[in-house]
Amino acid sequence: MEENENPVLPRLLTNQSPSEDREKLNNPFRRDSRSLSPATLTPVSVGRYRAILVKDRPSNALMSRFPPGPKRIFPGSIFLRFRKNPLSFLEQMAHEFGNVSYLRLGRENIFFVNHPDFIRDVLVTNDHNFTKSRAFAHTRKLLGEGLLTSEGDFHRRQRRMIQPAFHSRRIAGFAEAMTKNAERMRSRWHDGATLDVLHQMMQLTLAVVAETLFGADLESEASEVGAVLSATMESLSTRMLPLGAMLAKLPLPGTRRMEACRAKLDEIVYRLINERRRSAREHDDLLQMLLIAQDEEDSTARMTDEQVRDEVMTIILAGQLTTANALSWTWYLLSKHPEVETRVHEELDRVLGSRPPLLADLKTLSYTEKVITESLRLYPPAWMTARRAVNDYKVAAYIAPARSIVMMSQYVMHRDARYFRDPLRFDPERWTPEFNVALPKYAYFPFGGGPRGCIGEGFARMEMILIVATLAQQWKLRLVPGHRVVPQPLIALRPKHGLSMTALRR
Numbered sequence: 001m002e003e004n005e006n007p008v009l010p011r012l013l014t015n016q017s018p019s020e021d022r023e024k025l026n027n028p029f030r031r032d033s034r035s036l037s038p039a040t041l042t043p044v045s046v047g048r049y050r051a052i053l054v055k056d057r058p059s060n061a062l063m064s065r066f067p068p069g070p071k072r073i074f075p076g077s078i079f080l081r082f083r084k085n086p087l088s089f090l091e092q093m094a095h096e097f098g099n100v101s102y103l104r105l106g107r108e109n110i111f112f113v114n115h116p117d118f119i120r121d122v123l124v125t126n127d128h129n130f131t132k133s134r135a136f137a138h139t140r141k142l143l144g145e146g147l148l149t150s151e152g153d154f155h156r157r158q159r160r161m162i163q164p165a166f167h168s169r170r171i172a173g174f175a176e177a178m179t180k181n182a183e184r185m186r187s188r189w190h191d192g193a194t195l196d197v198l199h200q201m202m203q204l205t206l207a208v209v210a211e212t213l214f215g216a217d218l219e220s221e222a223s224e225v226g227a228v229l230s231a232t233m234e235s236l237s238t239r240m241l242p243l244g245a246m247l248a249k250l251p252l253p254g255t256r257r258m259e260a261c262r263a264k265l266d267e268i269v270y271r272l273i274n275e276r277r278r279s280a281r282e283h284d285d286l287l288q289m290l291l292i293a294q295d296e297e298d299s300t301a302r303m304t305d306e307q308v309r310d311e312v313m314t315i316i317l318a319g320q321l322t323t324a325n326a327l328s329w330t331w332y333l334l335s336k337h338p339e340v341e342t343r344v345h346e347e348l349d350r351v352l353g354s355r356p357p358l359l360a361d362l363k364t365l366s367y368t369e370k371v372i373t374e375s376l377r378l379y380p381p382a383w384m385t386a387r388r389a390v391n392d393y394k395v396a397a398y399i400a401p402a403r404s405i406v407m408m409s410q411y412v413m414h415r416d417a418r419y420f421r422d423p424l425r426f427d428p429e430r431w432t433p434e435f436n437v438a439l440p441k442y443a444y445f446p447f448g449g450g451p452r453g454c455i456g457e458g459f460a461r462m463e464m465i466l467i468v469a470t471l472a473q474q475w476k477l478r479l480v481p482g483h484r485v486v487p488q489p490l491i492a493l494r495p496k497h498g499l500s501m502t503a504l505r506r
């Protein structure tokens with residue numbers, strides 16, 4: 001590990017001069033004034049950095065409770081800046097304060113960690129000391145006690161029961177549904193037509209998740225379910241902002257519409273569960289797997305209808321928005337990088353010719369896979385992950401008091417020049433086997449990690465490769481001139497104004 005990668009040093013190190021540091025005292029992103037003031041700073045050379053040591057303090061002075069962070073100019077000023085542009089706010093925090101920084105939002109102590117070792121420590125090693133923060137609290141009404149929102153023993157039991165349904169052997173059977181739905185979509189496109197690609201990808205991933213969950217049962221009412229689900233997802237994704245728990249208390253518009261959608265969805269899902277429980281027919285969809293799932297530690301335990309309903313809603317929510325946005329960003333990047341797109345086309349022509357992709361092709365479509373890996377790096381749909389500490393938690397030289405929120409950002413970490421050379425460049429070729437091995441595990445974590453990591457990672461990767469392959473076999477998408485693409489970090493990172501693109505037949 002190089003000096004500047006040491007997770008502890010950034011508290012000490014800055015490559016700026018003392019005068020710049022003094023300047024920072026007037027800057028909202030200055031170091032913490034409680035521990036540093038101009039009079040106490042002494043520059044010392046450490047490698048190519050200048051260290052700022054705190055004079056006249058015992059050596060354990062570093063064990064202060066709070067790391068440096070942005071300064072509050074007036075009550076609520078940090079919250080407003082964070083809300084205005086969470087991505088650049090977090091990037092600036094990482095740039096300014098290094099691997100661990102601190103901000104206070106309302107009554108919350110928030111520690112922002114920005115080093116793979118610290119991220120692993122929170123998500124994996126010390127997972128038992130954390131709960132999900134309240135970021136998901138306002139989705140609980142829709143999701144109930146599903147995997148995404150539940151905690152502790154209950155979550156562990158549910159995860160044990162549901163995990164086999166996402167085993168690669170099981171999800172292999174869904175490849176056909178993914179390709180078939182993408183084929184249907186590509187046959188509806190017209191040469192030269194303008195498409196809202198985000199909307200198209202939402203429809204496509206919704207169709208895939210609905211078919212893999214409910215199989216044939218849904219065919220008769222697919223359009224009704226599709227409409228209700230789309231409305232739910234749209235209002236959820238536009239309403240949900242970072243720190244939504246705070247915002248959820250405000251009487252925002254759209255709540256009644258959400259409620260109506262939820263009631264309708266409940267009605268449909270409970271009816272499907274009931275019909276299934278009474279039917280003797282064999283099914284091989286996710287709903288069936290949920291209904292027959294057993295706890296390996298208690299083989300008599302099954303899920304109640306309510307639990308199955310909660311998991312169904314969770315799978316829809318967790319699986320659809322994320323994948324739709326990841327695909328949209330991939331089309332955007334391909335349109336901006338025709339040289340990459342050409343290589344994708346070459347691979348598709350070589351491996352598939354004009355036949356649809358099959359499960360067995362996944363291994364061979366290695367360049368297409370790298371494109372998706374790189375797209376998830378630059379535009380990770382899950383752009384931020386947060387946990388709440390149960391007990392005091394030591395991070396680097398600091399103690400996060402119990403109940404603090406520890407925040408990690410995939411978006412910021414994935415663009416860190418310490419791990420990704422030329423980080424803003426879209427470069428699928430960087431994902432060589434050697435690079436993969438050398439990369440610290442949590443420098444790249446689009447699917448989170450540890451016991452609460454994404455259960456649908458294999459599903460999502462397979463879906464994205466098959467959809468990109470099927471659509472790119474026949475179509476190129478080009479951004480409509482003048483259309484502004486602005487990343488907007490809602491529940492998933494999405495293009496704020498959608499993605500207006502022209503479909504061109506290859």
Ligand code: HEM
Binds near residue numbers: 148314322323382456
């Ligand atoms: C590109 C697509 C996807 C991305 C980027 C993604 C990302 C994530 C991340 C980061 C988490 C962890 C959240 C946290 O730590 O707080 C997560 C959890 C989860 N994801 Fe995904 N996901 C994707 C697709 C899917 C799909 C397709 C499904 C299901 C079909 C799915 C189901 C879930 C579930 C159920 C959880 C909760 C797991 C638990 O807490 O036990 N995801 N996902």
